[in-house]
Amino acid sequence: MTQQYPVSSTPATYQPTEIQLARAAALRRFNWLFVYVPIVLGTVSILFLLGFMFWQSFAPEQSETSRTLLSGIADVVLILTLMPMMLICALGPLALIGLAAFYYNRRQTQKDAPEPAPPVGKLHLLLWRLDAIVNTAAQKSAELLPKIAQPVIQFNALLAYIESWFKQIRSLFSRNKR
The missing domain is CATH 1.20.5 (Single alpha-helices involved in coiled-coils or other helix-helix interfaces)
Incomplete structure (x- = not known):
């Protein structure tokens, strides 16, 4: 008589190694240092420039120099605001189409497969x-x-x-x- 071994109906989830977990922690540190901090500093500096412009525009004494400085800062803020907006407007529809195609393809290939819950x-x-x-x-x-x-x-x-x-x-x- 052959003995039948029980077969689990749920697949085993993948367990990452210690090296892979260390790489994930290093990636999080890298993202904070080189992605999030520069974005926050850039945002704070732009908000500072906007506040300085607002203060300078309502200052009681205005000279030709202060108006020229105000105009230059307004140009810089306008350029810094419009360049990312142009990129967002150009890439947004393409990203949505790509995302829709990705989810459609994934749904077709993995209809019955259970979703693993990885830590990342x-x-x-x-x-x-x-x-x-x-x-x-x-x-x-x-x-x-x-x-x-x-x-x-x-x-x-x-x-x-x-x-x-x-x-x-x-x-x-x-x-x-x-």
Whole structure:
């Protein structure tokens, strides 16, 4: 009689390694240092410029220099505001179309598959799985390559031995002392 083992109907969730979790923490630190902090500093500086413009426009004494400064600051604020708006207006519809196509394709391919709950995003999960596959391939190649290379090295050593043996024999029977 064969024994039947129970099969789980729910797939096991992927457990990331310690190295992958450390990479995720390093990514969060990098994002705070190089993404969020510059955005906050830029926003605060633009708000400071707007406040300075407002204060300068209602100052009791206005000279030609203050009006020129106010006009220059207004131009800078206008340019800094319009450039991102133009990019947002140009990329927004394309991003929505791409997002709709992505969700439609995902819904078609994974209708019945349960959603795993990884600690980070799905892109990280995919990259972690790829990392595990690459690590497995590297371990297997580190295991098998010496076994494959050893006969080749032995054969080359035998050929070198035979060649040096023939050279030694030839030097014994020749008049040249090379």
